[in-house]
Amino acid sequence: MVGKRKAPKRGKRTPIGDRVQFLTMMHPDVIADIKQVAIDEHRAAWDIMEQAAKEFLKRRKSRRTP
Numbered sequence: 001m002v003g004k005r006k007a008p009k010r011g012k013r014t015p016i017g018d019r020v021q022f023l024t025m026m027h028p029d030v031i032a033d034i035k036q037v038a039i040d041e042h043r044a045a046w047d048i049m050e051q052a053a054k055e056f057l058k059r060r061k062s063r064r065t066p
Contacts, residue, residue, distance in 0.1 A: 019046075
């Protein structure tokens with residue numbers, strides 16, 4: 001039998017560093033906008049979202065600090 005290779009599963013990615021997958025729901029327009037920014041900036045969508053989450057948490061923390 002000739003060696004047939006299975007095509008790699010699409011969408012599977014190796015974890016980067018100690019990151020883990022996190023599932024959330026957003027409006028489709030927001031998702032489309034995030035994906036477009038990622039394309040425009042040559043970045044991954046998860047990287048855009050991670051940056052946004054870090055900035056949000058930083059602002060939230062500074063408001064709570066007396």
